[in-house]
Amino acid sequence: MKHDISLHKGCSFHHQKHFRKTNMGNNQCIQRIFLVLLSGFLFFNFIKLSSCQSIARCVQKEKEALLKIKANLTDPSGRLSSWTGEDCCKWEGVVCDNSTGNVVQLKLRSPQIPDSFPDNGTNYQLEDLSLNNFRGSTIPNFIGSLERLRYLNLSGASFDGNVPLSFGNLSSLQILDLNTFYYSSLESDDLEWLSSLSSSQYLNLEGVDLSKTGSSWVQASNMLPSLSELHLPACGLFEFPPLSVVNFSSLLVLDLSSNDFNSSIPQWLFNISKLAHLDLSANNIQGNIPDAFANMTSLRELDLSENSLIGGQIPKDLGSLCSLRDLDLSSNDLDGEIIEFVDRLSKCTNSSLESLDLGQNNLGGFLPNSLGQLENLKILQLWGNLFRDISGNPWIGVVTEAHFLKLKNLKELHIAKSSLAARLTLVFNVSPEWVPPFKLRYMRLRSCQLGPKFPAWLRNQNKLQTFVLRNTQISDTIPEWFWQLDLSLYELDLGPIPSDIGERMPLLTDMDISHNLLNGTVPLSIGRLSSLTTLSISNNNLTGHIPEFWNGLPFLYAVDMSNNSLSGEIPSSLGSLRFLRFLMLSNNRLSGEIPSTLQNCTTIRTLDLGDNKLSDNIPAWLGKSTSLWILRLRSNIFYGDIPSQLCSLSSLHMLDLAHNNLSRSIPSCLGNLTGMASDMDSERYEGNVLVTTKGTEYWYESTLYLVNSIDLGYNSLSGEIPDLTNLSRLVILNLSMNHLTGKIPDSIGSLGRLETLDLSKNQLSGAIPPNLTFSTFLAHLNLSDNNLSGEIPSNNQFQSLNDPSIYVGNPALCGSPLPNKCNKDKETSDFTEGDDEDGDDFDKLLFYSSIAVGFIVGFWGVCGTLAMKKSWRLSYFGFVDKIKNRLMLLVFQRE
Structure with a gap:
């Protein structure tokens, strides 16, 4: 056997050279053939692909659907103007599959706004019509026929009407965004379509009116097991129904803010174990904060603010949520101390807390030292409570470097007393060489003593965007190093103001130097702050004329120069401020007329020119300013009549023309000021207006929107008071010191x-x-x-x-x-205290007179009837005879 094998090996070795030579030739031949075949295959496919690409057009059925969508939309911006021609794949915003011609994406989002959802590599079938202006068109029903759609974004597109029920056909939809941004009146009466979106992961119906759906929003959402984000703020929801089984256990984000819930927090909410973001703010939720929150260990953001019916103490176990990054419990009715709660927070090994807002409650006691151990804390809001030593509370004490020792991540510092006139009882006592461990972005210090020197520790605060030092007893000038910090300030409030501020801070958007003791004139360089939106220089000692720099401030919407000593005329260039809503120039020495250019400011809400020396007639064109809430022209020298055109101010809530020389009658149409039949919108500039009520002048600020007032006192008005029945919410009516006649209506x-x-x-x-x-x-x-x-x-x-x-x-x-x-009253007194004799005579006369009248009526009532009626007379005497006979019979029987 071995011999055979060796013979075989020998034969193999003997023929090896010949075989290798022959085999090499064969391999070369095969390689050439393979290359030819491969080249032909690639060339064929290239021709095929090129041919397909050149002939692939939009599918006719889908083209027709797109044209129906276009026909059902109002398109003032012309976004769909390119939707013409045979091939819809070439239309703007339409993306087709290169091989099949199917429409896979509609990208019609407003080009000025970036996408809300970043590209994560997923190949969505996409429809994006967001942030366009379709002017109240209804959402086209045909969208429901795009069954492969995975992403649908109609947010901010100004659609009105009902959400189509055909949306229930979009079973592949993963992201649906119908956020109205409060631009439109979108609603849904039936949420049955929602429960059919079985693939949904992200759902945003912010601002869509769901008030008619009752509690079905919970049942519909609970049928979406893949849902991770649910946004339903400002939807008119009012009920938390019971829920026995929680199916949307994948939910990470739940936003139910700004609704009308008026019950306690439901128990099923605590069964959503993965929830990381919960927002129940701005509702009417009642009761205490449940202890069950301590079991929601995945929570990173919790917002229960602006629920005035939430009371009791903050649960101490809430401090065991070490994953919390943002906690907002502000504007509630919470009480008690926070020591145990904060102590637990500080014991977290890796505390993530960056923002803690407990403002506007009834919390009290001392602040715990453990607050200083929250090393990641960037925002701390404790204002408006009853603490012994924090903002908006009764300040007492001295602030030193030690209070900030471990706050290396501090970004906001806001300390303020409730009144600018309050005595300064809080003092900052820090070394000029102190270098803070933090870099602030927002700093507001009001009514606490920092001065008299400008704080040197601000040298390294080069990240400031908001900087407010008001009523801080600083008498020093602003040092040059402050201007060299190259700050990107958006809000500045300090003094005195440099003349070249326009060059130094060109990005400034909010400028507030009010409530200081500033002298001098208004700097001309303010006119170079082209991004300025609010300008407040009120309550100072500024003099001189108001400069003509308004043409360079196109975005300005609030101007407050009240309570100074400014003189001259109101600049006509103020009329160039097309966005102006608040103009307050009261209590100065301004003279002349109201410039007619102000009628160009069509969105103006407040016009306060009171307490000046303005004269002439009240302009009739003011009646065109239909957005006016407040018109205050009191204490000037206006004369003539009250223009009837003012009755067109249907939004007016305050009309103050007192202390002028106005004459003639009050317009009978004054009762048409329908704005005084409702409360003022809470949107307002945070200035203040002087209102005369109850015989005293009061400054109204945060509660100004509650005041509906008419004050025409101290003029020379005549005639009768007009009918004011329609002004059902009028709070103040002053017509004193005039010549009014007639009755009080x-x-x-x-x-x-x-x-x-x-x-x-x-x-x-x-x-x-x-x-x-x-x-x-x-x-x-x-x-x-x-x-x-x-x-x-x-x-x-x-x-x-x-x-x-x-x-x-x-x-x-x-x-x-x-x-x-x-x-x-006098008659009653005379009767009780008159002469006794006269009283007796009167009694006798009354007694005998009544007897006489009674006799006459009785006698003639019987005798007169018998005399006139023969049948009655016979019946009467027959009856008398019967009685007589019976009586005589009784007498004889006794005898």
Whole structure:
């Protein structure tokens, strides 16, 4: 066997050279053939692909669907103007598959706005119409036919009407964004379509009205097991229904803010174990914060702010949520101390907390030292509580470097007392050589003592964007090194103001140097701050004219120069501020007319020119400023009549023309100011307006939107008071010190919100309207010095209006609290205290007269009837005979 093998090996070795030579030739031949075949294959496919690419066109069915979508949209911006021609793949925003011609993407998002969702490499079938302006068009039903759609973004596109039920066909949809951005009135009456989106991962219906769906939003959402983000803020939701089984267990983000929930936090919420972001802010949620929050260990952001019915103490176990990054419990009714809660937070090995907002509650006690151990904390808001030593509370003490020793990540520092006039009881006592461990972005220090020197420790704060030092007792000038910090400031509030601020801070958007003791004139360089939106230099001692630099401030919407000593005329260039909403120039020495160019400021909300020396007629063109909320022209030298055009100011909430020389009658259309039948919108510039109420002047700021007021006092107006029935929310009415005649209208009694009524020093006559007693809010009344007559009402609200000064100067008025009694009182007194003899004679006369009348009526009632009626007469005498016979029979029987 071995021999055979060796023979075989020998034969193989013997023929090896010949075989190798032959084999090499064969391999070369095969390689050449393979290369030829491969080249042919690649060439064939190249020709095929080129041919397909050149002929692939948009699928006709999909082209027709696109044209239907275009036909159903209002497109003022012309985004769809290129949608013409045979091949829809060439239309703007339309992306087709290169081989099949199917439309796979519609990208019609507004080009100025970046995508909300970054590209993560996933090949979505995409439809994006967001942030366009389709002017109230309804969402096209045909979108529901695009069954392969995975991404649909219609946010901010100004669609109105109902969400199409055909959306229920989009079973492959993973992302749906219908956020209205409050531009439109989109709604959904039935959420059955939502439960069909079985692949949905992201759902945003912010601003879509779901109030008619009841509690079905929970059931519909609970049928989406892949859902990771659910955004339903400002949807009109009002009910947390019970939920026995939680299916959306993949939920990471839940935003239910700005709705109308008025119950406690539901228990099923704590079964969503993966939840990382929960926002229930701006609702009416009731009760205490549940202890069950301590079990939600995945929470990174929790916002329960602006629920005024949430009370009790902060659960100490809430401090065991070491993954929390942002916690906002502000603007609630929380009380007690925070020591245990903060102590637990500080014991987290790797605390992630960056923002803690407990402002605007009733929390009290001392602040725990453990606050300083929250080393990652960047934002701490404790204002508006009852703490012994923090913002908006009764400040007492000294702040030193030790308070900031470990706050290396601090980004915001906001300390303020509640009143600028308050005594400064908090003092910053830090070394000029101190180098803070933090880099602030936002710094606001009000009503605490930093001065008299400018704080040197600000040298290294080169990241500041907001810088406010107001009422801080700094008398030093701003050092040169501050201007060399090259800050990108958006808000500046300090003083004194340098003349070249426009060159030094060209990016400034908010400038507030109010409530200082600044002298000098308004710097011309302010006109170079082309990005400026708010300018407040009120409550200083500035003099000179208002500069003509307004043409260079195109974005300015708030101007407050009130309470200075500025003189001259109001610049006509103010009319170039097309975005101007608030113009406050009161309490200066301005003269001349109101410039007619201000009628170009069509969006103006507040025009306060009071307490100046302005003259001429009140311009009739003011009636075109239909956005006006506040018109205050009091204490000037205006004359003539009140223009009837002012009755067109349907949004007006405050009309103050007092202390001028106005004459003639009050326009009868004044009752058409329908804005005074509603409360003012809470959107407002954070300035203040002087309002005269209850005989005293008050500064209104944060509560100004609650005031509806008409003050025409101290003029020379005549005629009667017009009907004001429609002004149902009027709070203040002052028509005093005029020449008004006639009666007090009964309609005034129907003004149920009226708190102040001053009609004194006129020539009004007649009685006090009885229905005025039903004005339950009426707290200040002045009817003195008129010609009123009759009895003063004493019931209902008038029981508390018992000061004689309210009614003096009306000789014909009587009754309490005035000393002169009414006539009926006098008659009653005369009757009870008259002569006894005269009283007896009167009694006798009355007694005998009644007897005589009774006899006559009785006699003629019987005898007269018998005399006139024969049948009655016979019956009567027959009856008498029967009685007589019976009586005689009884007498005889006894005998």
